[in-house]
Amino acid sequence: MKATDKLIAAIDKKLERFDPLWQAENGTGGLRSRYYDKTGVAKWREWRGVKDTFYDYTQWINNLVSMAGMVASAPVPILKGFWEYRWMGSYLGTFMFIDRLFEGYRGTELRIAHQNMHAIVQSLTKRIAFILSNDRRLGGGPDTDKIIPHDETITPLFLKGFKDLYPVPMQTLPEFIICDIDQHIEPYYIDVAESFGLPADVCSRCAAETGVALDDALPLVGKIMLSTNMPCNASEATSMFQRRRIGLPDNPITLAMQHQEKEAIPYSRKELENALAFVEEHYGVKYDWNELFKYATLMNEQNTIELEKWDLFKTPYSPLSGIAESLYRLYSWQSANGTDPYFNKVDRKVIEIMRKCYEDKYLPFGGKTRHRAFLWGPSAVYYTDFPTWTQNCWGITIVLNMDSTMGYNMIDTTDPDKAMDDLTAFTQRACMRHHAVGGWENINAVWEWAKNFNCDMVLMNDNIACKGMLGVHAVMEEQARDLGLHFIFIEHDLEDSRTVSRQDMRNCVNNYMSVVLNEKPLDPTLLEFDDSQAF
Amino acid sequence: MKKVFAFLLKLIGKLLLIALIAFVATFTLYITNGENKLIYYVVRPFLNKHYDAQVRDRRIV
Numbered sequence: 028m029k030a031t032d033k034l035i036a037a038i039d040k041k042l043e044r045f046d047p048l049w050q051a052e053n054g055t056g057g058l059r060s061r062y063y064d065k066t067g068v069a070k071w072r073e074w075r076g077v078k079d080t081f082y083d084y085t086q087w088i089n090n091l092v093s094m095a096g097m098v099a100s101a102p103v104p105i106l107k108g109f110w111e112y113r114w115m116g117s118y119l120g121t122f123m124f125i126d127r128l129f130e131g132y133r134g135t136e137l138r139i140a141h142q143n144m145h146a147i148v149q150s151l152t153k154r155i156a157f158i159l160s161n162d163r164r165l166g167g168g169p170d171t172d173k174i175i176p177h178d179e180t181i182t183p184l185f186l187k188g189f190k191d192l193y194p195v196p197m198q199t200l201p202e203f204i205i206c207d208i209d210q211h212i213e214p215y216y217i218d219v220a221e222s223f224g225l226p227a228d229v230c231s232r233c234a235a236e237t238g239v240a241l242d243d244a245l246p247l248v249g250k251i252m253l254s255t256n257m258p259c260n261a262s263e264a265t266s267m268f269q270r271r272r273i274g275l276p277d278n279p280i281t282l283a284m285q286h287q288e289k290e291a292i293p294y295s296r297k298e299l300e301n302a303l304a305f306v307e308e309h310y311g312v313k314y315d316w317n318e319l320f321k322y323a324t325l326m327n328e329q330n331t332i333e334l335e336k337w338d339l340f341k342t343p344y345s346p347l348s349g350i351a352e353s354l355y356r357l358y359s360w361q362s363a364n365g366t367d368p369y370f371n372k373v374d375r376k377v378i379e380i381m382r383k384c385y386e387d388k389y390l391p392f393g394g395k396t397r398h399r400a401f402l403w404g405p406s407a408v409y410y411t412d413f414p415t416w417t418q419n420c421w422g423i424t425i426v427l428n429m430d431s432t433m434g435y436n437m438i439d440t441t442d443p444d445k446a447m448d449d450l451t452a453f454t455q456r457a458c459m460r461h462h463a464v465g466g467w468e469n470i471n472a473v474w475e476w477a478k479n480f481n482c483d484m485v486l487m488n489d490n491i492a493c494k495g496m497l498g499v500h501a502v503m504e505e506q507a508r509d510l511g512l513h514f515i516f517i518e519h520d521l522e523d524s525r526t527v528s529r530q531d532m533r534n535c536v537n538n539y540m541s542v543v544l545n546e547k548p549l550d551p552t553l554l555e556f557d558d559s560q561a562f
Numbered sequence: 563m564k565k566v567f568a569f570l571l572k573l574i575g576k577l578l579l580i581a582l583i584a585f586v587a588t589f590t591l592y593i594t595n596g597e598n599k600l601i602y603y604v605v606r607p608f609l610n611k612h613y614d615a616q617v618r619d620r621r622i623v
Binding site (some may be wrong): 066068069070071072080083087088109110113116119120122125126219222223241242243268271272274562 | 576588589592593594595597598599601602603605606610612613618619620621622623
């Protein structure tokens with residue numbers, strides 16, 4: 028052992044009583060002990076031992092530098108954005124969000140998690156600066172008319188054949204990402220929508236998006252908009268409200284609902300082709316397939332690595348799991364989508380680490396995993412940092428979430444005709460589309476996924492306002508019983524934490540684990556706590 | 563040569579001192595969770611007051 032390692036080991040021993048994992052093991056506290064009640068504000072940051080605390084500190088600096096870079100690159104638009112948009116204020120909760128997500132993480136798990144998270148931070152900060160610098164509400168900019176605003180569930184990749192244009196998912200900044208960071212932001216927009224008479228029992232994501240549009244909180248960019256029917260019927264409704272409020276020429280991309288059927292491809296392909304023609308007409312540009320192939324190659328690499336990760340997830344030796352995996356895949360697929368080579372760089376690094384862990388038979392989370400769960404959950408699992416909590420409280424590792432199963436087919440990079448078919452199949456399997464709507468097959472697939480990934484448990488989020496899913500509740504429970512899987516329905520109201528609180532969601536797991544399985548928590552401080560006023 | 567060497571030593575010393583001060587300041591902010599406390603208790607309430615006072619043109623069309 029080197030002298031420095033000896034010194035670090037001595038300091039770690041001396042300070043171990045401040046480590047919440049040690050506290051939980053020794054009955055002197057736990058991960059929740061360092062928080063002020065209700066607010067989710069920590070009195071101090073987590074002590075993880077010298078090496079891991081220092082690593083976490085360097086990553087905090089890294090993210091801080093990205094944010095400073097964002098402000099420095101467009102100081103006036105950023106300040107105007109903070110002043111104009113309520114959702115911009117919510118981005119200030121990002122540091123707290125990252126701390127929550129990686130609570131209890133040590134060693135390799137922490138390193139991979141931060142690499143993935145920094146990819147998101149660097150991408151988002153650049154995107155915020157770009158959009159606000161070109162937002163007509165804030166005065167516009169040089170690229171305002173070169174942006175193609177499209178629905179967040181449409182993949183930006185197929186639009187990358189327009190060399191000088193920038194596809195931007197419209198709702199990503201004011202709704203899709205920010206709802207994960209601040210649980211109080213979307214209820215405000217939901218109330219705006221409901222004040223116009225929108226029923227209170229619809230999907231809260233769609234209600235929130237409508238509220239953002241009616242509140243004039245969507246940045247105004249581009250010459251047109253590309254709306255969609257994805258992922259479900261409630262999305263069709265919010266698309267209509269948005270198109271009326273924004274007032275730009277709109278081309279709705281209405282992809283086939285039953286997208287697993289073979290006949291869906293020619294129909295949906297035509298829809299994408301119409302959208303490309305619509306862009307060509309309004310922007311006066313020509314689609315360039317060679318340009319598209321450049322980005323498709325990046326996306327193919329992302330997916331190739333993802334499939335290798337899946338093989339490693341099937342083993343007990345993957346240091347990547349839970350929110351570090353799921354949130355990253357959600358963003359890197361739905362938002363980056365082959366358009367940002369930084370994600371490829373991160374993927375290459377992470378897969379190297381994962382291969383090494385597999386060779387070394389590395390057991391993550393100190394070998395405390397008791398159950399391997401497949402999660403069928405949307406955004407309510409992010410603002411609640413649910414996978415982190417299940418790991419720390421009950422030793423339930425979330426092996427894979429439904430968001431990770433989005434389009435993983437490869438795209439041909441030589442023949443435009445084949446590429447168009449591939450892009451269609453790829454786009455149809457977008458976020459939330461591949462799982463909850465579009466036919467019974469999609470929902471029923473959860474058992475196959477769980478089996479393939481060697482899971483003994485399925486956690487299924489039950490969005491109480493999702494009309495499509497309400498009918499299947501009892502059927503799923505019956506199937507789980509027949510298949511011998513532990514199965515927990517977690518009720519939630521997606522982005523409205525007032526209806527079902529974070530603690531209500533945690534109680535669904537608490538009750539099953541204590542009453543049905545008679546297990547004791549790894550960290551009792553995480554069983555019941557009030558974080559209703561936290562971001 | 564000696565002068566250059568002495569200058570370099572002085573410069574490195576100063577840079578190290580600045581780096582040390584920057585490390586102590588940022589690490590203190592980090593470990594005390596200072597920026598999050600500031601954001602939660604001061605910045606967000608201030609911004610929320612402003613957002614609540616905004617008159618927004620809410621319309622369906």
